[in-house]
Amino acid sequence: MDFITILPSTRSYNFRLIFSLLSFLLFAMPFKLFAQSEKPNVIFILADQWRADAVGYAGNKDVITPNLDKLAQESLVFENAITVMAVCAPWRASFLTGQYPLTNGVFYNDKPLATEAVTMAKIYKDAGYQTGYIGKWHLNGHAPGEHPFSARDLPVPKERRQGFDYWKVREVSHDYNDSFYFDENDERHVWEGYDAFSQTDSAISYIKKNKKNPFLLVMSWGPPHNPYQTAPEKYKAMYDPAKISLRPNVPENLRDSARQVIAGYYAHITALDKAxxxxxQTLESEGLADNTILVFTSEHGDMLFSKGVLRKQRPWDESIKVPMLLRYPKGISKPRTIANPIDTPDLLPTLLGLSGLKTPKTVEGTDFSAQLKAGNDIDNEAALIMLPVPFHEWQFKNGGREFRGIRTQRYTYVKDLLGPWLFYDNKTDPYQMDNLAGQAEYKELQDSLEKVLKAKLKKTKDDFLPADEYMTKWGYLYDMQDSIRDVNYLNINR
Structure with a gap:
């Protein structure tokens, strides 16, 4: 009787235990799924050759950028976002790896980023993210001995996509109208019309399709990189070259040309602002704005005839300073200005920190996410800038030279192989027209900046060697006539 009496009670207890366990699991599963959806999305919008002063929120009264101006009011505004090397492929490799160019080997355009590199998309993918890339890539490189631009119109092999799965990409093109691209299956398609608009439409579609899963999306626009006069007519009509204001460091004999170029440049910028x-608007309508880390920036700037030259690679602010906005309402509630410099290798670890992901040991940049979330400026005295090898638009014969330098919140200090070359107080001389290098009254300050630069070079294991040393080390060949130089090339324009 005792056994018979106890049995139903035991069965009842076991049933209740099993039921409780099942209930707990069913109850816990939604929380697990909910926690996964709480991972922030990351959208990185990258323009090409957009310099820091070419936005309304920076005080530019000529350029029309209402959407970026509004975004700036909701974002961290980085006043001194510095490009470690002001040219396309090196910036991209540094951004995706968090490494300096002499570490990952991409210090020259159209040289390949190693297939086995530890990169942004691989890290996020391992953390459960969907990964997508749209637009210009410029990291596939070309085979040794082939024409330097031979791979620019070819598909990027799957193993060279660095962890990005969704793929609508052109290796390189500066034709922004009806340009072609390749998808995940290497099939060729056309971005109809102005390609930045079609690329943005693809990004919007990607966002809508992946909104229930955490995703990383990089969209890389080609403009406002030259050619300057190929924006849609609607946007070109917004700018009268005669009314364009110029920086005082544009030489008098080039001012008419500068106004024509800048009017076209601004037309591209206003078109991108529309995109x-x-x-x-999509992020708002889809309810994704609060939990999305949105970054807008550029690879490098454009001299636009300041100091009488165009394009990039130079160590002046028009070349090395870029606009940068970061909005993440859920993680950073206080929009504000970040005054201290942030360098290209710092972007990846900072994004990983904001995303709650661990930074791999291969990364050389600094994670500033804790300071950003705490409402502080970043603790960074200086950003390192460099040009290990001059090439293409700033070849040796065009005055190009190897340099290393630093950009602090206030000062720019740069050395070439002969020693101190440039030294500016950017507070009193914002257009960098008075070179203080070698002036006796500034020796103590120059010496202190020299110490900061030496510490940066020591930390990054950079011996600051002549260009040929790096080309030999990595087995690279100079493109076309990049290696031709006058025996006194370092003294040009000294």
Whole structure:
């Protein structure tokens, strides 16, 4: 009788235990799924050759950027976002790896980023993210001995996509109208019309399709990189070259040309601002704005005839300073200005920190996410800038030279192989027209900046060697006539 009496009670207890366990699991599963969806999305919008002063929120009264101006009011505004090397492929490799160019080996355009590199998309993918890339890539490189631009119109092999799965990419093109691209299966398609608009439409579609899963999306626009006069007519009509304001460091004999170029440059920028507005509206309508880390920046700037030259690679602010906005309402509640410099290798670890992901040991940049979330400026005295090998638009014969330098919040200090070359107080001389290098009254300050630069070079194991040393070490060949130089090339324009 005792056994018979106890048995039903035991069965009842076991049933209740099993039921409780099942209930717990069913109850816990949604929380697990909910926690996964709480991972922030990351959208990185990258322009090409957009310099820091070419936005309304920076005080530029000529350029029309209403959407970026509004975004700036909701974002961290990086006043001194510095490009470690002001040219396309090296910036991209540094951004994706968090490494300096002499570490990952991409210090020259159209040289390949190693297939086995530890990169942004691989890290996020391992953390459960969907990964997508749209637009210009410029990291596939070309085979040794082939024409330096031979791979620019070819598909990027799957193993060279660095962890990005969704893929609508052109290796390199500066034709922004009806340009072609390749998809995940290497099939060729056309971005109809102005390609930045079609690329943004693809990004919007990607966002909508992946909104229930955490995703990383990089969209890389080609403009406002030259050619300057190929923006849609609607946007070109917004700018009268005669009314364009110029920086005082544009030589008098080039001012008419500068106004023509800058009017076209601004037309591209206003077109991109429209595309940015479309993307921002999508994030709002899809309910994704709060939990999305949105970054807008550029690879490098453009001299636009300041100091009488065009394009990039130079160590002046028009070349090395870029616009940068970061909005993440859920993680950073206080929009504000970040005054201290942030360098290209710092971007990846900072994004990983904001995403709650661990930074791999291969990364050389600094994670500033804790300071950003705490409402502080970043603790960074100086950003390192460099040009290990001059090439293409700033070849040796065009005055190009190897340099290393630093950009602090206030000062620029640069050395070439002969020693101190440039030294500016950017507070009193914002257009960098008075070179203080070697002036006796500034010796103590120059010496202190020299110590900061030496510490940066020591930390990055950079011996600051002549260009040929790096080309030999990595087995690279100079493209076309890049290696031709006058025996006194370092003294040009000294």
């Amino acid at each position: 940015m507005g479309d993307l921002l």
